Every structure is written in structure tokens, then in C-alpha cells.
Amino acid sequence: MRATAPLLVAAHEDCWEHRPFPGHPERPERLRAALEGAASAGATDVAVEIDEHAVLTAVERVHDGGLARRLREACAAAPAIFDCPDNPISKGTYRAAIAAVACSLTAVDAVLGEKAMGVFVPARPPGHHALRDRAMGFCFFNNVAIAAEELLARSVGPVAIVDFDVHHGNGTQAHFWERDDVFYLSVHHYPFYPGGGGADETGGGRGRGFTRNLPLAAGADDAIFTGAVAAGLQEILKTTVPRAWLVSAGFDAHREDPLGGMAVSDEGFAAIGTMLGQARGKSPLIAVLEGGYSLEALRRSVRAFLVGLAETAAS
Template sequence: MSGGLSDADKRRTGLVYHPDFLKHDTGAHHPERAARLIAIIEKLESSGVLERLIKISPEPASLEQVEYVHERSYIESVRNVCERGGGMLDPDTPVSAASYEVALLAAGGVLKAVDEVFNGNLESVFAAVRPPGHHAERNKGMGFCLFNNVALAAEHLKRRGLKRILIVDWDVHHGNGTQSAFYDDASVLYFSTHQYPYYPGTGWFDETGSGDGRGFTVNVPLPAGCGDAEYVYVFQEVLKPIAVEFRPEFVLISAGFDPHETDPLAGMRVSSETFGVLTEIIKEIASGSGMVLALEGGYSLSGLTESVWCVLASLLGDFECDCGISKMEAKAAVKNRVAEIKRIQGEYWGL
């Protein structure tokens, strides 16, 4: 279909990374630590994947760009805490002297990823950034998050004229900050799977948007213990039909790997391979429109690195899974939950 292009040219995949991301110092015992990114890069290097990725060097987001989503007073308060040498934004969210600059670099990295794909230079990008973003609210940092990288990217795409942006948030926690940024906005469809009840407490399935945004928030709260069959079932039964009807011009993924079976914080049982399967499903939905994934959570180093490797295998076009996930049967409780969500979302979508 693309004439003489080689497979490599057809599947140009980028990676955002910068060693300064390691300078956001959360202390010796915090799960969201620099070792996460070191482990990811080591795995990509040792497996030969790193050399196949187009490296994107991030630049810091401007204050004006961070203000797409956040209040100036909040941005300045983060800067002030860091200038004083660090402190706590909330009981879970330590910042160090460098954290403000690092958070700008993380946000700017996701914005640059979006530009590279929007301009047609790359088909997809994985942004290995920290600190993560999806809990960050307009005027509040929380849950390890300072600035909402993915929400800023969606606002950036709106300013480039896009009218239909899909955000898929598969982190095990609900992305309260992203949901609230677009709750009344029909141009950004926010879809989230998350453990419920669990931190931060939002994301029940009756939260479907407000005003013009009614039906453009799709929450799939799941009980602890869900694994491969349940996640694939939800993506096929809920995300796929809604996304196909929405026809996204761009897909952003809040890629948290804390639903992994080895994650020390959460209670899900998702295997590394399933993150590749979910990426395959999203690639099908995106069908040629751009895809950018931004790292959120994921606190088991082995689970994180293997899962990211599977995602990149999918983006590079050589993911193979003979694990039989698609033939597995989802638990009845999850099928019932999905039926309830289809009933509620059926008011807005042809489910």
C-alpha cells in the first residue's frame, strides 16, 4: 500500500527520554523512583529495541503551555517549593530541588512527541517520562503527579485544530485530573479502566461527563483481581465500539503499568503480554491516526520493563502472542459490570 517504503519506514516509532528525568528525587523508599526509567532503558538496550527507535530529545514545556491545563498560582507554588529545596505537594507527592524543571521537561517531552506524530515524522511515540501526570488537577499536584502531561498534550492538539482526541488511560488508578480537565469537553473522549474502589476514589461508571461533554467520559471501574481476560474483554466490548464511532484523529495513552500482576501497589493480575495485546487493539482503533503513549505508573521493575517491551514490540509491528488471551473467558462479575456500562453509555453510543 505504501509503495517502496521498507517495513522500518512504515512503522517509525519514537522514544522520548532524557537523563534529567532521573533528577526528580522522590527519596529512597518512594515507589515512583528514578530506577524505573533506568530499568526501562536497560531492557530496551539489552533487547536490541532501543536502536530501532527514533530518539526524541525533549524540551521543557513553556509556562504558557502548562497553563493550558493548570492555574498560574499552582504552577508558581510548585516552582516555589522546589526553589526552597523541595517538600511535599501532598502526602504521596514529594518534590526535590530539580522537580519543577524535570516536570516541565516531562510535559514538554510529551508535547514534542505529539508534534512529531502530528507533523507526520513518526507513526507513534512512547514517552518514557517522569514525573507522571494523570492525577494532577488544575490547581493541585497529587498521587506522584505534578503537571498533567497527557491533558496538556490533548490541549496542544486542540490548538492545532483537532476536534476528536481519544485518551485511553489503562493505569490501575483513575486519572481524576485528566477526567476533570475534559469533563464538559466533547472534543476529548476520556476512557479509563481502573481498580475500584481504590485511589483516588473517583471514576465510577456513572461519571459520564457534563454539558457538551456528556458521553465523552467512559469509566470502567473494575474489582481487584482482574487479569488478561477481563482487560481484553473490556477493551473489545466497551472501548472498541465507542472509539470506532468517535473516529479519533489522535490517540493519547496514559500508559501506567501498575495493573501488572507483580505490581506492589495494586491488586490486578495483568500479564506483560496483555499490554502488547491492548496496544494492538488501540492500533486497530487508531487506524493510521497518530498514537502517543506517556508513561504513568508501574512500580514492579520487572513487570514495568517487560510490559513496556511488549508495547514497543506492538508499535514496531512485531508483537506476537500465542498466549491465548483472546480466547480466555472474562469473569461473570466483569461481564455484568460491562453490561451495566453499556446500558449507561448506550444513551450516547450505539452499543
Template sequence: MQAPLAYLLVPSLAHNEAGHSEHNGRVTAIGAALAGVPRLELALQLPPAVPATAAQVTAAHTAGYLAQITKAAEALPPRIADPSTYLCSGSVECALEAAGAAIAALDAVLDGRARTAFSVARPPGHHAVAAAAMGFCLFNNIAIAAHHAQRNGSARVMIFDFDVHHGNGTQDLFYADPSVLFASTHQARLYPDTGAITETGSAAGKGCTINIPLPAGAGDSAMLQAIERVLLPAAVRFAPDVLLVSAGFDAHWRDPLASLQMTCAGYHQVAASLQALANTVCNGRLVFLLEGGYHLPALSASVANVFRALLGQPGHDPLGAGSKPNPEPDHTSILDAVRKLHKI
């Protein structure tokens, strides 16, 4: 019998730096929140992930980078990966486990054990580029998963990134690839200062990158309208075999690293909307991978709400709406511009 949801929890305890925003308490907090999700027993908890192989990693990254970061982590003390990204002696092993968890979650959907899946694993991945770590990310988990999907019968992959920061690494890796549709909602003019509307892909991949930069203060309404007015028609036109989601929860109004005002209730609606979208375009095949989210109560409650939505349960928002500007700033003109540019 097919489960409605499969999931993994990969806290990566050996990858940790005191005082850093991306620490090993993130997944632990999520695990505690999931204990309160109704009907969680209907979900399939997958066994511990098998670390991604070198072949799987180098589908997205260069062999030289894999060797370089492995050597850097083995140094005493380990060398920092980039100004915002730390390394510990166990960091590469943890990153391989996170990439392996993405593959395991995807496999559970592709082989029919579950209709949807969520890999709750760290470190995150969407900033990592082919030959460098960046922005807390060592390996690009969602890119590795996308290549794995294509090697296993899913020729056309759609990636949606709703982290508050633009997924520059994922965009770069598929910028010229017409077989992957990459779409991102993110706060405008925020790290890493990429993701302009005019970044639409190159060569054969022209038009297969869709960026929706949202103004500071945007929240649930903007996100849901972006899904309805941009993602849905783009997905129908592209006709993917599977939908992968870079699920960052740092657009929440309580998150310290940005200025959007999503709510936990909003993330429940987003998950339900994406499930409906997947049902429409790819027979329900939908996989979430954890990216950002650094206010633990907001992160854990928001992830729990995604689980609730995927299990058909009502949402629960212990934090309520934000104190940020309300009503939200205008986002209609941005969505109109994206629709016009992409002819959707």
C-alpha cells in the same frame, strides 16, 4: 520515510526521593529492557525534550498553581506537594521536561515523522488537577498534550487511561468538554476512589467520560474485552483525530500497589489492539505516555512489550502469569452496564 515508532527516554534524575515508589530508576530500568527489543533500530529516538512552556502548561493548569509549585520547589527544603507527592529542588524542571516529552512525541506523530510514539518520561501526570499536584503527579502531561493537539489541528482527541488507578485529574480537566473523549479502565474502589461507571461527564461533555472499574483479580481478558466491547465502538462513534494513551503498568500482577493481574503478554495484546483501533478511527495516530508501574521487572518488560507490538514484533513475557485468582472474576456484567449506559 515514516518511522513505525518514535520515542523519548526522560529519566528525570533530579526528581527523586529515596524509598519512594515513583523514583528515577523506573525509566533507567525501561531503557535497559528496550535494548533487547528486536528491530528497535527501525524506531526514531527523538532528541532530548524541550521543557514545556508556561503557556503550554497553563492550557491545563492555573497560572497560580504553576507559580505556587515553582516557589515550593525552590524552598529549602522543598515543601511536599501533597501527602503522596514529593518535591525536590529540580522537580519542577523535570516535570516540565516530562510535559515537553509528551508534546515532542505527539508532534512526531502529527507531523508524520512516525506513525506511533511513546514518551517514556516521569514524573507521571494523570492525577494532577488544574490547581494541585496529586498521586505522584505534578503536571498533567496527557492533558497538556491534548490541548497541544487541539491547537495544532486535531480538534477531537480521545484519551484512554489503562493505569490501575483512575485518572481523576485528566477526567476533571475534560469533564465538561465535548471535544475530548476520556475513557478509563482501573481497579474499582482503589485510590483515588473516583471513576464510577456513573461518572459520565457534565454539561456539553455529558457522555464523553467512560469509566470501566474492574474488580480485584481482573486481568488480560477483562482489559481486552473492555477495548473490544467498549472502547472500539465508542471511538468509532466519537471519530477522534488522534488517540492518546495514559500507559500505566501497575495493573500487572507483580505490582505492589494494586490487585489486578495483567501480564506482560497482556500488555503486548493491549498495545496491538490499540494500534488496530487507531488504524480504524484516526489514521493510526497513536501516542503513549508513561504513567504508573512500580515493580521494575514487570514495568520494564511490559513497556518493552508495547514497543514490540508497535514494531510488529512478537511479545516476550519473562514473568509469566500471576498467582492471583484464576480464572478472572466476572467482568461481563460491568462491561454490559457500561455499554447500556453509554448506548454502545
């Protein structure tokens, strides 16, 4: 692959169509903030076409078929609450969730087609809390887990997943718990929503040692948070040789975030981008948006992260 291949953005307007009730933090305007941040980092758009049948095939590698069907049917009767109080839905939520997966699959196509070494997916709704048969924590379909399974289905593995969202990615961890073809690293606020992610959770069966949780106390600043990411990346590289990298890129550890309770700055996210760029070497990387609920901090953090990532791609 060309080391200087451009940084792309895989987005779709249907991701606007998930409209929780007014005042919900996971609001459509997050998509615009993330897109503006990516554009200001010099990322360019790749076209996303939605093939619902292909999306559902990919979704069903991670979720029970009933989840997608239930969501589609529930949206017809929206507004409503779906599976848990955090997950209000609108008429367009199913369309948005399908589009978020389609963007993630387009990103896989782009990196495997050598169109890009790196793709940013401003997905909404986000995904890392979504369980096999249940939506939770603003998430419906687990975009990153689905992209990892798509890579593996195309014989691209092992895969590393780096989750720096301030919340533990319980859905992703659960899906890959007993797997040694995917390394799951999470750096997060702990104890905190959704409750798990202790350092003693390291995978089960043949997957033992392929899950690594680095829980951090409230108020972690750039030094603490980026230090944990660096330690986690070293552990990935000691344990496995990833052929592709996925990132659950949540920006809710930002000090301006209303939910996260941490103190990471724009520069901290730039440093994480640079570290990821160095760790992945010449392997492709797809960063999928998870949280980040201050629009202004989200815009700046996405830009900082992608600039940090792109620096290493150009060198």
C-alpha cells in the same frame, strides 16, 4: 503518513531529577526501566529540547498559572512535601516536571511532522492525577491532558485518551468532563485510589457520553482487563472519529506490581498494544508513561506493549 514510520521514544535526562525520599515507589530508576523496555522493542530516540516558556504556555492550558510557580518556588526549599503527602519533592522536581511536558510536546511535534506514527514518552513525574490547581498521586503536571490540548490547538481533533493505568485518571477526567472534542476512557481498579471512576461518571453538559469508566474489581486478569479495554475502544469508535490517540500508559495493573492489586501479565499488555494499534488505524498515537512500580515488570511490560503496538503499524 507512512504506515511504516518508526516508533520513537521522546525522553530527557532531566526526568531523573525528581527524587522523592528513598523508598518512594515513583523513583528515578523507573525511567531507566522504561527506556530499556522501549529500546528492546526497537524504538529509537528523538531529540527533546526544552523551551521552558513554550512548556509553561502549554501547561497553562490545563493548570492554573499558580501551580507551576508554586512548584518552582517550593523546589528551591526542597526536600519538602508538595500539596499532599504522596508528593514529596526534591530540588530537581520542577525541572523534571517541565521536562516530562517537553517530551510530550516533542511527541506531538513528531507525529504531526510525520516523523512517526507512534511515540512513547517515558515521562516522570507522571501526570493523570494532577488537577487544575493541585498536585496529587505522584503527579504534578498532567502530561497527557497538556498533549491533548496541544493537538487541539493545532487543529488536530477529536482526540481519544485511553488510560489503562490501574488507577483512575481523575485529573484528566476532570479537565475534559464537559468536552466533546476529547473522549476519555479509563479502565482501572475500583474502588481504589483516588476514589472516583465509577461507571456512572460519563461526562457533563456537551461532554456527556465522552467520558467512559470501566471499573474492575481487584485481581482482574488478562481476560478481564483486556476485555474491558476492547469494549472501551469499541465505544470510542462508535462515539467519535479520533484524529489522534493519547494513551495514559500505566503498567501498575501488572500482577507483579506492588501497588495495583491486579493480575495482568506481559502478554496482557502486548494484547492492549495490539488492540490500540488496530483501533487507531492510520491516526497517530502517543503513549505517555504513568504508573508501574516493579522495575522488572515495568521493563517487560513497556517492551510487550510497544511490540504489540508496532506489529499493527507494520501490517
